[in-house]
Amino acid sequence: MSTLPNVPSSTAPAPALKLSRKDFQSDQEIRWCPGCGDYSILNAATTAFAQLGVPREKFVVVSGIGCSSRFPYYVNTYGFHGIHGRAPAIATGIALANPDLLVWVMTGDGDGLSIGGNHLLHAMRRNVNLKIVLFDNRIYGLTKGQYSPTSEFGKVNKSAPFGTVERPVDPILLALAAGATFVARSVDVYQKHMIEMLRRAALHKGAAFLHVFQNCPIYNDNAFTDFTEKEIRDDRNIELVHGQPLVFGKNKDQALRMGSGHRIEVVPMGSGARGSAVEREASRTRNNLSPTMEGRHDEASDVLHYDATDPATAYLLAGLKPPDFPMPIGVFRETQLPAYEELVHRQIRDITEKRGPGDLDRVFGSGDTWDVRD
Ligand SMILES: Cc1ncc(C[n+]2csc(CCOP(=O)(O)OP(=O)(O)O)c2C)c(N)n1
Numbered sequence: 187m188s189t190l191p192n193v194p195s196s197t198a199p200a201p202a203l204k205l206s207r208k209d210f211q212s213d214q215e216i217r218w219c220p221g222c223g224d225y226s227i228l229n230a231a232t233t234a235f236a237q238l239g240v241p242r243e244k245f246v247v248v249s250g251i252g253c254s255s256r257f258p259y260y261v262n263t264y265g266f267h268g269i270h271g272r273a274p275a276i277a278t279g280i281a282l283a284n285p286d287l288l289v290w291v292m293t294g295d296g297d298g299l300s301i302g303g304n305h306l307l308h309a310m311r312r313n314v315n316l317k318i319v320l321f322d323n324r325i326y327g328l329t330k331g332q333y334s335p336t337s338e339f340g341k342v343n344k345s346a347p348f349g350t351v352e353r354p355v356d357p358i359l360l361a362l363a364a365g366a367t368f369v370a371r372s373v374d375v376y377q378k379h380m381i382e383m384l385r386r387a388a389l390h391k392g393a394a395f396l397h398v399f400q401n402c403p404i405y406n407d408n409a410f411t412d413f414t415e416k417e418i419r420d421d422r423n424i425e426l427v428h429g430q431p432l433v434f435g436k437n438k439d440q441a442l443r444m445g446s447g448h449r450i451e452v453v454p455m456g457s458g459a460r461g462s463a464v465e466r467e468a469s470r471t472r473n474n475l476s477p478t479m480e481g482r483h484d485e486a487s488d489v490l491h492y493d494a495t496d497p498a499t500a501y502l503l504a505g506l507k508p509p510d511f512p513m514p515i516g517v518f519r520e521t522q523l524p525a526y527e528e529l530v531h532r533q534i535r536d537i538t539e540k541r542g543p544g545d546l547d548r549v550f551g552s553g554d555t556w557d558v559r560d
Protein backbone atom coordinates (compact mmCIF):
# COMPACT_ATOMS: atom_id res chain seq x y z
CA MET A 187 0.00 0.00 0.00
CA SER A 188 1.51 3.28 -0.99
CA THR A 189 1.92 6.23 1.29
CA LEU A 190 1.71 9.71 -0.17
CA PRO A 191 4.89 9.46 -2.22
CA ASN A 192 5.43 13.12 -2.78
CA VAL A 193 4.63 14.44 0.65
CA PRO A 194 7.83 14.81 2.62
CA SER A 195 7.77 13.69 6.26
CA SER A 196 8.56 16.41 8.78
CA THR A 197 12.11 15.08 9.05
CA ALA A 198 12.71 14.78 5.30
CA PRO A 199 14.93 17.28 3.47
CA ALA A 200 13.31 20.25 1.76
CA PRO A 201 11.07 19.22 -1.16
CA ALA A 202 12.76 19.01 -4.54
CA LEU A 203 9.85 20.60 -6.37
CA LYS A 204 9.92 24.35 -5.93
CA LEU A 205 6.43 25.79 -6.03
CA SER A 206 5.02 29.15 -5.08
CA ARG A 207 1.63 30.27 -3.82
CA LYS A 208 0.89 31.58 -7.32
CA ASP A 209 1.02 28.02 -8.68
CA PHE A 210 -2.03 27.23 -6.58
CA GLN A 211 -4.06 30.36 -7.37
CA SER A 212 -6.86 29.87 -9.88
CA ASP A 213 -8.11 32.39 -12.44
CA GLN A 214 -11.66 32.37 -11.05
CA GLU A 215 -13.25 35.56 -9.77
CA ILE A 216 -13.60 35.25 -6.00
CA ARG A 217 -17.17 35.76 -4.86
CA TRP A 218 -16.67 36.15 -1.13
CA CYS A 219 -17.64 39.45 0.53
CA PRO A 220 -14.84 41.96 1.16
CA GLY A 221 -13.19 41.24 4.52
CA CYS A 222 -14.44 37.65 4.73
CA GLY A 223 -12.13 35.39 6.76
CA ASP A 224 -12.26 32.87 3.92
CA TYR A 225 -9.65 34.96 2.04
CA SER A 226 -7.11 34.46 4.83
CA ILE A 227 -7.75 30.73 4.82
CA LEU A 228 -7.30 30.65 1.05
CA ASN A 229 -4.01 32.57 1.33
CA ALA A 230 -2.76 30.27 4.06
CA ALA A 231 -3.80 27.15 2.15
CA THR A 232 -2.14 28.15 -1.13
CA THR A 233 1.04 29.00 0.80
CA ALA A 234 0.99 25.72 2.71
CA PHE A 235 0.23 23.74 -0.47
CA ALA A 236 3.23 25.30 -2.20
CA GLN A 237 5.50 24.54 0.77
CA LEU A 238 4.70 20.84 0.54
CA GLY A 239 6.44 20.54 -2.82
CA VAL A 240 3.71 18.21 -4.07
CA PRO A 241 2.64 18.70 -7.72
CA ARG A 242 -0.76 20.34 -8.15
CA GLU A 243 -2.19 17.31 -9.91
CA LYS A 244 -1.76 15.27 -6.72
CA PHE A 245 -4.23 17.55 -4.87
CA VAL A 246 -8.00 17.15 -4.78
CA VAL A 247 -10.10 19.69 -2.90
CA VAL A 248 -13.63 18.57 -2.09
CA SER A 249 -16.37 20.70 -0.59
CA GLY A 250 -20.08 20.68 0.22
CA ILE A 251 -22.35 23.74 0.10
CA GLY A 252 -21.86 27.17 1.65
CA CYS A 253 -19.65 30.23 1.15
CA SER A 254 -16.62 28.30 2.37
CA SER A 255 -17.46 25.43 0.05
CA ARG A 256 -16.69 27.64 -2.96
CA PHE A 257 -13.06 26.94 -2.09
CA PRO A 258 -12.28 24.39 -4.86
CA TYR A 259 -12.91 27.06 -7.55
CA TYR A 260 -10.23 29.28 -6.08
CA VAL A 261 -7.36 26.79 -5.95
CA ASN A 262 -5.66 25.55 -9.07
CA THR A 263 -5.91 21.84 -8.26
CA TYR A 264 -8.40 19.11 -9.00
CA GLY A 265 -11.61 19.85 -7.14
CA PHE A 266 -15.16 18.79 -6.54
CA HIS A 267 -17.95 21.11 -5.36
CA GLY A 268 -20.19 18.45 -3.87
CA ILE A 269 -23.62 18.44 -2.32
CA HIS A 270 -24.57 19.71 1.10
CA GLY A 271 -22.68 17.89 3.88
CA ARG A 272 -21.45 15.10 1.66
CA ALA A 273 -17.86 16.19 1.06
CA PRO A 274 -16.44 13.57 3.49
CA ALA A 275 -18.26 10.77 1.63
CA ILE A 276 -17.06 11.96 -1.79
CA ALA A 277 -13.55 12.50 -0.47
CA THR A 278 -13.50 9.03 1.12
CA GLY A 279 -14.26 7.49 -2.27
CA ILE A 280 -11.48 9.51 -3.91
CA ALA A 281 -8.94 8.63 -1.21
CA LEU A 282 -9.87 4.96 -1.32
CA ALA A 283 -9.61 4.72 -5.10
CA ASN A 284 -6.46 6.88 -5.36
CA PRO A 285 -4.41 6.54 -2.19
CA ASP A 286 -1.58 8.59 -3.73
CA LEU A 287 -3.65 11.77 -3.75
CA LEU A 288 -3.65 14.45 -1.10
CA VAL A 289 -7.38 14.86 -0.47
CA TRP A 290 -8.74 17.95 1.29
CA VAL A 291 -12.25 18.52 2.59
CA MET A 292 -13.18 22.19 2.89
CA THR A 293 -16.40 22.62 4.84
CA GLY A 294 -18.35 25.09 6.99
CA ASP A 295 -19.80 24.68 10.48
CA GLY A 296 -23.28 24.31 8.96
CA ASP A 297 -22.22 22.05 6.11
CA GLY A 298 -19.90 19.84 8.16
CA LEU A 299 -21.64 19.69 11.51
CA SER A 300 -25.31 20.01 10.65
CA ILE A 301 -26.43 18.26 7.48
CA GLY A 302 -23.03 16.56 7.11
CA GLY A 303 -22.46 15.70 10.76
CA ASN A 304 -22.94 12.00 10.24
CA HIS A 305 -20.51 11.86 7.31
CA LEU A 306 -17.85 13.91 9.07
CA LEU A 307 -18.09 11.74 12.17
CA HIS A 308 -17.53 8.51 10.28
CA ALA A 309 -14.69 9.81 8.11
CA MET A 310 -12.85 10.72 11.32
CA ARG A 311 -13.81 7.47 13.09
CA ARG A 312 -12.52 5.42 10.16
CA ASN A 313 -9.28 7.42 10.05
CA VAL A 314 -9.60 8.03 6.32
CA ASN A 315 -6.52 9.83 5.04
CA LEU A 316 -8.32 13.16 4.60
CA LYS A 317 -7.33 16.68 5.55
CA ILE A 318 -10.54 18.24 6.83
CA VAL A 319 -10.68 22.03 7.33
CA LEU A 320 -13.78 23.29 9.12
CA PHE A 321 -14.40 27.03 8.56
CA ASP A 322 -16.30 28.03 11.69
CA ASN A 323 -18.06 31.40 11.53
CA ARG A 324 -20.76 30.21 13.94
CA ILE A 325 -23.55 30.91 11.45
CA TYR A 326 -24.71 29.91 7.98
CA GLY A 327 -23.15 32.53 5.73
CA LEU A 328 -24.48 31.59 2.29
CA THR A 329 -28.08 31.41 3.47
CA LYS A 330 -27.86 34.81 5.17
CA GLY A 331 -26.85 34.22 8.74
CA GLN A 332 -29.16 31.66 10.34
CA TYR A 333 -27.79 30.15 13.52
CA SER A 334 -25.66 27.02 13.12
CA PRO A 335 -24.60 24.11 15.33
CA THR A 336 -21.71 26.19 16.69
CA SER A 337 -23.75 29.36 17.43
CA GLU A 338 -23.66 30.35 21.08
CA PHE A 339 -26.62 29.46 23.33
CA GLY A 340 -29.03 32.40 23.32
CA LYS A 341 -27.73 33.83 20.03
CA VAL A 342 -30.24 36.29 18.60
CA ASN A 343 -30.58 36.67 14.85
CA LYS A 344 -33.22 36.52 12.15
CA SER A 345 -33.67 32.77 12.51
CA ALA A 346 -33.72 32.99 16.32
CA PRO A 347 -35.39 36.33 17.15
CA PHE A 348 -35.73 35.38 20.83
CA GLY A 349 -32.39 33.62 21.11
CA THR A 350 -31.42 30.02 20.38
CA VAL A 351 -32.23 27.39 22.97
CA GLU A 352 -29.61 24.97 21.64
CA ARG A 353 -26.28 24.23 23.25
CA PRO A 354 -23.50 24.50 20.66
CA VAL A 355 -21.33 21.62 19.58
CA ASP A 356 -17.59 22.04 20.10
CA PRO A 357 -15.86 20.89 16.90
CA ILE A 358 -12.64 19.96 18.70
CA LEU A 359 -14.44 17.82 21.28
CA LEU A 360 -16.40 16.18 18.48
CA ALA A 361 -13.25 15.38 16.48
CA LEU A 362 -11.50 13.99 19.57
CA ALA A 363 -14.50 11.85 20.46
CA ALA A 364 -14.80 10.61 16.88
CA GLY A 365 -11.17 9.49 16.99
CA ALA A 366 -9.51 11.78 14.42
CA THR A 367 -5.80 11.08 14.72
CA PHE A 368 -4.78 14.72 14.19
CA VAL A 369 -6.91 17.46 15.74
CA ALA A 370 -5.87 21.11 15.65
CA ARG A 371 -7.24 24.63 15.80
CA SER A 372 -6.24 27.95 14.28
CA VAL A 373 -7.74 31.35 13.53
CA ASP A 374 -8.20 33.10 10.17
CA VAL A 375 -6.18 36.14 11.24
CA TYR A 376 -3.22 34.11 12.55
CA GLN A 377 -1.67 33.55 9.11
CA LYS A 378 1.65 32.03 10.13
CA HIS A 379 0.02 29.74 12.63
CA MET A 380 -2.63 28.62 10.16
CA ILE A 381 -0.04 27.86 7.46
CA GLU A 382 1.83 25.70 9.94
CA MET A 383 -1.34 23.88 11.02
CA LEU A 384 -2.32 23.21 7.39
CA ARG A 385 1.17 21.92 6.63
CA ARG A 386 1.13 19.66 9.69
CA ALA A 387 -2.33 18.36 8.74
CA ALA A 388 -1.05 17.56 5.23
CA LEU A 389 1.93 15.64 6.58
CA HIS A 390 -0.25 13.61 8.92
CA LYS A 391 -1.24 10.17 7.66
CA GLY A 392 -4.89 9.55 8.56
CA ALA A 393 -7.87 11.76 9.39
CA ALA A 394 -6.55 15.26 10.12
CA PHE A 395 -9.13 17.73 11.41
CA LEU A 396 -8.36 21.46 11.49
CA HIS A 397 -10.86 23.78 13.16
CA VAL A 398 -10.50 27.39 11.98
CA PHE A 399 -12.34 30.34 13.53
CA GLN A 400 -13.42 32.40 10.52
CA ASN A 401 -14.98 35.83 10.77
CA CYS A 402 -18.07 36.57 8.67
CA PRO A 403 -18.18 40.39 8.67
CA ILE A 404 -21.64 40.42 7.08
CA TYR A 405 -23.72 38.20 9.37
CA ASN A 406 -21.62 37.60 12.49
CA ASP A 407 -18.92 40.24 12.64
CA ASN A 408 -16.40 40.26 15.51
CA ALA A 409 -17.41 36.81 16.71
CA PHE A 410 -13.85 36.11 17.87
CA THR A 411 -12.45 39.51 18.75
CA ASP A 412 -12.56 38.79 22.48
CA PHE A 413 -9.46 36.68 21.94
CA THR A 414 -8.08 37.85 18.56
CA GLU A 415 -7.69 41.63 19.04
CA LYS A 416 -4.00 42.51 18.71
CA GLU A 417 -3.77 44.20 22.13
CA ILE A 418 -5.19 41.27 24.07
CA ARG A 419 -4.44 38.18 22.00
CA ASP A 420 -1.29 37.15 23.89
CA ASP A 421 -3.22 37.09 27.13
CA ARG A 422 -6.27 35.38 25.65
CA ASN A 423 -4.67 32.54 23.68
CA ILE A 424 -2.51 29.63 24.64
CA GLU A 425 -0.62 27.63 22.06
CA LEU A 426 -0.50 23.88 22.57
CA VAL A 427 2.94 22.61 21.62
CA HIS A 428 3.81 18.98 22.33
CA GLY A 429 6.33 18.70 25.14
CA GLN A 430 6.19 22.40 26.01
CA PRO A 431 4.88 23.96 29.25
CA LEU A 432 1.43 25.55 28.94
CA VAL A 433 2.53 29.12 29.54
CA PHE A 434 0.90 32.20 28.05
CA GLY A 435 0.56 35.98 28.32
CA LYS A 436 2.43 38.89 26.83
CA ASN A 437 5.16 38.42 29.40
CA LYS A 438 4.72 34.64 29.62
CA ASP A 439 3.55 35.25 33.15
CA GLN A 440 0.59 32.89 33.31
CA ALA A 441 0.35 29.13 33.10
CA LEU A 442 -2.08 26.23 33.29
CA ARG A 443 -1.88 23.54 35.90
CA MET A 444 -4.02 20.59 36.95
CA GLY A 445 -6.00 21.61 40.00
CA SER A 446 -7.98 19.48 42.39
CA GLY A 447 -10.79 17.37 40.92
CA HIS A 448 -9.01 17.29 37.54
CA ARG A 449 -9.89 20.87 36.82
CA ILE A 450 -7.50 23.05 34.88
CA GLU A 451 -6.46 26.23 36.69
CA VAL A 452 -4.71 29.42 35.58
CA VAL A 453 -1.80 30.35 37.80
CA PRO A 454 0.68 33.22 37.71
CA MET A 455 4.19 32.22 36.66
CA GLY A 456 7.53 32.60 38.33
CA SER A 457 8.64 34.35 41.48
CA GLY A 458 10.36 36.91 39.26
CA ALA A 459 6.78 37.97 38.53
CA ARG A 460 7.08 39.67 35.17
CA GLY A 461 4.24 42.01 34.21
CA SER A 462 3.08 45.03 36.20
CA ALA A 463 1.92 44.75 39.80
CA VAL A 464 -1.57 45.74 38.64
CA GLU A 465 -1.64 42.95 36.02
CA ARG A 466 -0.42 40.41 38.54
CA GLU A 467 -2.99 41.51 41.08
CA ALA A 468 -5.75 41.25 38.43
CA SER A 469 -4.57 37.76 37.48
CA ARG A 470 -4.42 36.70 41.14
CA THR A 471 -7.96 37.97 41.80
CA ARG A 472 -9.27 36.37 38.60
CA ASN A 473 -7.91 33.01 39.68
CA ASN A 474 -8.95 33.26 43.31
CA LEU A 475 -5.41 32.95 44.58
CA SER A 476 -4.41 34.17 47.99
CA PRO A 477 -1.59 36.78 47.98
CA THR A 478 0.83 34.16 49.31
CA MET A 479 0.10 31.86 46.37
CA GLU A 480 1.12 34.38 43.78
CA GLY A 481 4.53 33.69 42.35
CA ARG A 482 4.76 30.15 43.64
CA HIS A 483 4.67 28.55 40.25
CA ASP A 484 7.47 28.18 37.81
CA GLU A 485 8.42 25.88 34.95
CA ALA A 486 9.93 23.35 37.31
CA SER A 487 6.85 22.93 39.48
CA ASP A 488 3.33 21.92 38.59
CA VAL A 489 2.79 23.70 35.28
CA LEU A 490 1.24 21.33 32.74
CA HIS A 491 3.47 20.21 29.89
CA TYR A 492 1.47 19.42 26.80
CA ASP A 493 1.29 15.87 25.54
CA ALA A 494 -0.52 15.66 22.19
CA THR A 495 -0.74 11.87 22.47
CA ASP A 496 -2.75 12.02 25.71
CA PRO A 497 -6.48 12.26 24.91
CA ALA A 498 -7.50 13.01 28.52
CA THR A 499 -5.65 16.35 28.63
CA ALA A 500 -6.84 17.17 25.11
CA TYR A 501 -10.46 16.83 26.27
CA LEU A 502 -9.85 19.04 29.30
CA LEU A 503 -8.17 21.73 27.24
CA ALA A 504 -10.79 21.62 24.50
CA GLY A 505 -13.34 22.81 27.05
CA LEU A 506 -11.39 25.99 27.91
CA LYS A 507 -12.40 29.36 26.56
CA PRO A 508 -12.32 33.06 27.41
CA PRO A 509 -13.08 34.93 29.59
CA ASP A 510 -12.09 32.51 32.37
CA PHE A 511 -9.37 30.78 30.36
CA PRO A 512 -7.24 31.49 27.31
CA MET A 513 -8.45 30.03 24.00
CA PRO A 514 -6.29 26.99 23.18
CA ILE A 515 -4.92 26.92 19.63
CA GLY A 516 -2.49 24.49 18.03
CA VAL A 517 -2.39 20.72 17.98
CA PHE A 518 -4.69 19.05 20.50
CA ARG A 519 -4.01 15.51 19.37
CA GLU A 520 -1.49 13.81 17.11
CA THR A 521 -1.18 10.07 17.04
CA GLN A 522 -0.50 7.39 14.43
CA LEU A 523 -2.94 4.62 13.57
CA PRO A 524 -3.30 2.77 10.25
CA ALA A 525 -5.36 4.74 7.76
CA TYR A 526 -8.64 3.30 6.48
CA GLU A 527 -7.43 2.93 2.88
CA GLU A 528 -4.36 1.08 4.04
CA LEU A 529 -6.48 -1.48 5.92
CA VAL A 530 -8.98 -1.90 3.09
CA HIS A 531 -6.31 -2.42 0.45
CA ARG A 532 -4.31 -4.72 2.72
CA GLN A 533 -7.39 -6.85 3.34
CA ILE A 534 -8.14 -7.12 -0.38
CA ARG A 535 -4.54 -8.11 -1.08
CA ASP A 536 -4.45 -10.74 1.71
CA ILE A 537 -7.76 -12.34 0.72
CA THR A 538 -6.78 -12.31 -2.98
CA GLU A 539 -3.52 -14.05 -2.12
CA LYS A 540 -5.44 -16.76 -0.26
CA ARG A 541 -8.43 -17.23 -2.55
CA GLY A 542 -7.31 -15.87 -5.90
CA PRO A 543 -8.97 -13.02 -7.79
CA GLY A 544 -12.71 -12.58 -7.34
CA ASP A 545 -15.36 -13.43 -9.92
CA LEU A 546 -18.48 -11.29 -9.71
CA ASP A 547 -20.52 -13.59 -12.01
CA ARG A 548 -19.77 -16.48 -9.70
CA VAL A 549 -20.93 -14.45 -6.69
CA PHE A 550 -24.16 -13.50 -8.47
CA GLY A 551 -24.82 -17.12 -9.39
CA SER A 552 -24.02 -18.57 -5.99
CA GLY A 553 -25.89 -19.07 -2.72
CA ASP A 554 -29.59 -18.62 -2.17
CA THR A 555 -31.60 -17.08 -4.97
CA TRP A 556 -35.24 -16.11 -5.12
CA ASP A 557 -37.69 -15.66 -7.95
CA VAL A 558 -39.72 -12.53 -7.44
CA ARG A 559 -43.23 -13.15 -8.74
CA ASP A 560 -46.39 -11.07 -8.89
C1 LIG B 1 -29.99 19.87 1.18
C2 LIG B 1 -29.79 21.34 1.40
N1 LIG B 1 -30.29 21.90 2.53
C3 LIG B 1 -30.11 23.22 2.75
C4 LIG B 1 -29.46 24.00 1.84
C5 LIG B 1 -29.31 25.47 2.08
N2 LIG B 1 -27.95 25.84 2.51
C6 LIG B 1 -27.03 26.21 1.61
S1 LIG B 1 -25.57 26.64 2.33
C7 LIG B 1 -26.21 26.33 3.87
C8 LIG B 1 -25.41 26.55 5.10
C9 LIG B 1 -23.98 26.90 4.89
O1 LIG B 1 -23.41 27.25 6.12
P1 LIG B 1 -21.93 26.90 6.49
O2 LIG B 1 -21.64 25.49 6.18
O3 LIG B 1 -21.73 27.34 7.88
O4 LIG B 1 -21.09 27.71 5.43
P2 LIG B 1 -20.80 29.25 5.24
O5 LIG B 1 -21.74 29.69 4.16
O6 LIG B 1 -21.03 29.93 6.54
O7 LIG B 1 -19.38 29.25 4.80
C10 LIG B 1 -27.53 25.91 3.79
C11 LIG B 1 -28.36 25.56 4.95
C12 LIG B 1 -28.97 23.38 0.67
N3 LIG B 1 -28.29 24.06 -0.24
N4 LIG B 1 -29.14 22.05 0.49
Ligand code: SF4
Pocket residue numbers: 217218219221222223224253254323327328401402403404405
Ligand atom coordinates in the same frame (compact mmCIF):
# COMPACT_ATOMS: atom_id res chain seq x y z
S1 SF4 C 1 -21.65 35.93 3.86
FE1 SF4 C 1 -20.03 35.86 5.41
S2 SF4 C 1 -19.05 33.87 5.14
FE2 SF4 C 1 -20.20 34.31 3.26
S3 SF4 C 1 -18.72 35.30 1.89
FE3 SF4 C 1 -19.83 36.91 2.96
S4 SF4 C 1 -18.53 37.36 4.73
FE4 SF4 C 1 -17.88 35.36 3.95
